[in-house]
Amino acid sequence: MAQLSLDHLTKVFTDDDGSDIVAVDDVTVNIEDGEFLVLVGPSGCGKSTTLRMVAGLETVTSGDIRLGEESIADQKPQDRDIAMVFQSYALYPHMTVRENMSFGLEESTDMSDDEIHERVEDAADLLGIPELLGRKPGELSGGQRQRVALGRAIVRDPEVFLMDEPLSNLDAKLRSQMRTELQRLQEDLDTTTMYVTHDQTEAMTMGDRIAVLDAGELQQAGTPLECYHRPANRFVAGFIGEPSMNFFDATVEGDRLITDAFDYPLTEEMREAVDGANGVTLGIRPEDIEVAADDSPTGGDEFGTTVDVVEPMGNENAVYLGFDEDPTDTFVATVGGMRRIDAGERVVACFPSDAIHLFDDASGDALHNRSLADAEDAGAEPRV
């Protein structure tokens, strides 16, 4: 067991025409011993490349990867003590499940056949697939293949698990089931794990910490709730959360924020935070917007709106609202699923001041994050 550190890790691909493409740009992140780190980001953000560099499948352009105290950046994949689970599972089709699971042990260790046999049996028991050991991958369902792919990694008992979107080929129900199972498994084995996904539900629910990447750069590394409530910048705020945060471009005028559709009064705290910033973006999560069914906004943080579209989810309704001043510019709020609300209805939307995030337009950095009155780290200074 060991700590995995990525130190200013950079990967540059050179295109056929000689131009350079920076896939991973100066990423530094530490993964503690036994920690489950989720790398998350949109397609093409460099998260898989990062993982593949750790696996040794891509060379490192600059920077270092350390496992414990030892640098593994220049080692061959077979010399690094890691196991990887691939998105497509990459099970060898001509081998039985048992042979698939034994392969790594046969190649990378000098264990006796009996020991290997035992390890494979144990891993199969752990995953609940002992009856599949004699079958070929072609005879297995997607979920079973997934388990075998996990089993192949587990039997190796490596220092680090690398998982490249291992659940993305499963259907929704199986995926959520495997999600909890994988989490439990990782807790039991207590192996350092690096997990790549584009699915923010997986990121939020599975990771001890998540690292958000965009365009090759690390945007934020923190616990899921930190990233959710205290996003470091506008990208993280927009990426984490579903439906995603509403953003309004605004300018600061005295103690008010002026947007195309509304004016918003700034509190003292916020005013200090935006001091010196020219343009700011106001962000508010859909669930923080309070929607009241009367027709008379009191001004201040309440606005008259018209319901444009309602998306009922069962547990909640996603309501798209248009401002009276500018009905084409809609934003989304979520209300309870039992509440009846119809398109065309006039409602009042309230943006509570303790739920407001403010981001600098130029850098995208967070100037002010929502207050967490009842959270443990409440009262922390707003990040500037």
Add this chain to the structure above:
Amino acid sequence: MRRFFDRLTQARSGRSSHRSSEDDADARDAMADGQRPATDGGVPTGAGTGDGTGSDATPTDEAGALGRGLARLDDRFGEDFVESSPFWLPPFLLMGFFVYGAIAWNVLISLTDYEGFGNADYSQLDFEMYARAFGDPTVVQAAINTFVLLIAFTGICLVLGMLIAILVDRNVRFDNTLRTIYLLPMSLSFVVTAQFWLWMYDYNNGIVNQLLGVVNLGPYNFIGNPRLVLGAVVFALVWQFSGYAMVVYLAALRAIPSEHFEAAKVDGASIPRMYWRVIVPQLKGATISAAVVLMVFALKAFDFLYSLVGGYRPPNGADILATKMVREAYQNTNWAYGSAIAVLLFLMALGVIGPYLAHQYRNDNL
């Protein structure tokens, strides 16, 4: 024409309902009587019923016998047996007559004593020619040569083709150029290959002997020496066909997901081990199909040997069953004897193709 299509769609829907129906015997009968004959293309007279309205009505028995007969054929040989016959029947008959008929006739001739001019006498059939062939050392030698050629040529082509394919697949420099260079000989005719390998093998001026001379070997009489000639022929054929094996392997290699290579690497396998245990086993299908094609080429090496010497008598030590057969039949007019040798060659070819066909059949690919 419209009516025909109407009936066709009707019959279709009838058939699909029959598939889902529990009581399919009844449904089938109804179809046989009512709608089915109408779809059978070539039998317009028997198709009196089935005009739009009568799909569910109990059918009258106008076309009963014929319809029932056709439906029974369909039941026996699978759906659409009769409807599809215009498409498969003509080629079936042509192939049957000109290929299988000819084989049968050849077998028949091999049982006679037909030789010289005149006509075959089919009244006395025996295995005399086969006995003669088995007792003839030149035939036995030709059979051995054929077998050696078959195995050596196929084996070397496959191994070489696989190695080159792996190199090309690993993106060595100029892989596209390499691929073209290796595949190009395949497009040459046997006649061309034979001629210029004849020059290259030339005892005095051939480039092969010149090159060997550089390292103080030879010169060897590749064509004249009975111990070398078969090897020389195999080498020339390998030169021509290993490119084909390469292309087949390359396609198979490219079809293996790159994750398999990566998974094997992460699993700790060295590159040779990775190929040996993970990649090569996945090339089994490609090996089988390439081997079958190559073996068939090996059996056809007649063209090559014929153009090597410009006649039916190949160099000593390179006589194969095909050349022996043609020589007996067309030079010595031993028609029956030639036929018997042809049958032996046919059985050898069958020995190659048979297992492959059986394998394909078992896997439901036929």
